Amino acid sequence: MTDTQTLQAIEQTLAFVVEVEKLKTVVRNTRPVGLDRYENSAEHSWHVCLTALMLKDFADEAIDIDRVIRMLLIHDLGEIDAGDTIIYASETPEQKGAEAEGVKRILAMLPGDHLQEYFALWEEFEAGETADSRYARAVDRVPPLLHNLHGGGHSWRKHDVPKEKVLQLNSRIAKGSRALWEVLEARLQGAVEEGILK
Amino acid sequence: MTDTQTLQAIEQTLAFVVEVEKLKTVVRNTRPVGLDRYENSAEHSWHVCLTALMLKDFADEAIDIDRVIRMLLIHDLGEIDAGDTIIYASETPEQKGAEAEGVKRILAMLPGDHLQEYFALWEEFEAGETADSRYARAVDRVPPLLHNLHGGGHSWRKHDVPKEKVLQLNSRIAKGSRALWEVLEARLQGAVEEGILK
Helix, strand or coil, X not given: CXXXXXXXXXXXXXXXXXXXXXXXXXXXXXXXXXXXCCCEHHHHHHHHHHHHHHHHHHCCCXXXXXXXXXHHHHCCCCHHHHCCCCHHHHCCXXXXXXXXXXXXXXXXXXCCCHXXXXXXXXXXXXXXXXXXXXXXXXXXXXXXXXXXXXXXXXXXXXXXXXXXXXXXXXXXHHHHCHHHHHHHHHHHHHHXXXXXXX | CCCHHHHHHHHHHHHHHHHHHHHHHCECCCCCCCCCCCXXXXXXXXXXXXXXXXXXXXXXXXXXXXXXXXXXXXXXCCHHHHCCCCHHHHCCHHHHHHHHHHHHHHHCCCCCCHHHHHHHHHHHHHHCCCHHHHHHHHHHHHHHHHHHHCCCCHHHHHCCCCHHHHHHHHCCHHHHCHHHHHXXXXXXXXXXXXXXXX
8 A cells, every 4th residue: 555645646746637738728820730720739749859859969069858858848838827829929028927827836736846846947948048948949949940831831921920030030949959950041041932931 | 061961860850850740630539638629649648758757756666767758759659650549449469560660660761770769669668568668658548547537438438448448458557656556546446436437
């Protein structure tokens, strides 16, 4: 038989597991390649974790890929309360404050000192001032760019995002991996030439 | 400027990133708590990775949680070609063979020796004969059980799965964490008493 404290900690964790499931209802602004529907933030979170793992050798700085993956597993949890907003319009203090509150509420469901540990990791991701978070933030931009590049620039056109803004905002990819940005910047220039990014 | 080989390796990896996106179209047999739609295997993959991370202290054996998470990030990739089938009917050699071929096809898109590395990890997960894979396989069962427990036993009833089969198959959770199984087994017994598991 297991002691009551352990059983209780497991129960608390399972309540967290059920709560975070709501991330599957948060709708993002791009469509996965080949799909007619929009992506949700839970499947996006899986996608960026796997992308980070497979691109890890192209990070410019020494990174701890396992920390990066943990960061990316939780990076969007704040959207459960705050919702997702398109990056070109939304990196405001208000949005970020609402996400911080949301992450705290959800992590507080966990037993022990998980709240402190993972909230610090979330803040590190948001600040983007460490090698791990620079790389994580670079990778987080990759799937939406691929969605637009393979999807006729759907969300760029829908939200009327000009090429200057797309190039400027996504140049943060170079802070994590210059080579990755080199590849993607060339593709974006190609999109401009094709007329899908204006 | 980056050398051509590096740029090519990045291009290959990005093609993989686009290809694995198809996991977002693989429909599973349970519905996330509170949702009317079925879950897809991409959002499930995120959910089990986060579940594994937060339950890691309850593993009975010494595990490498980062290897466990990598395993779980790729554990369902074979379903892109083979599809998902309900576990109570489908752990057949044919299904597993089709998934193995599918995983190989997709991992072969990656540069370098990633195919060998990650296919070995996938096989380790499937075999379930190491501490890491025993724990990973235990955690992989948690969300579908929670979906049924919080969802009136929807998929049990739909597929007419008797309580004996549910208890027997999910007892594999005890191979990764006896305490976790203790909690979930008690809940399943509660579901039997409530009449949602027969």
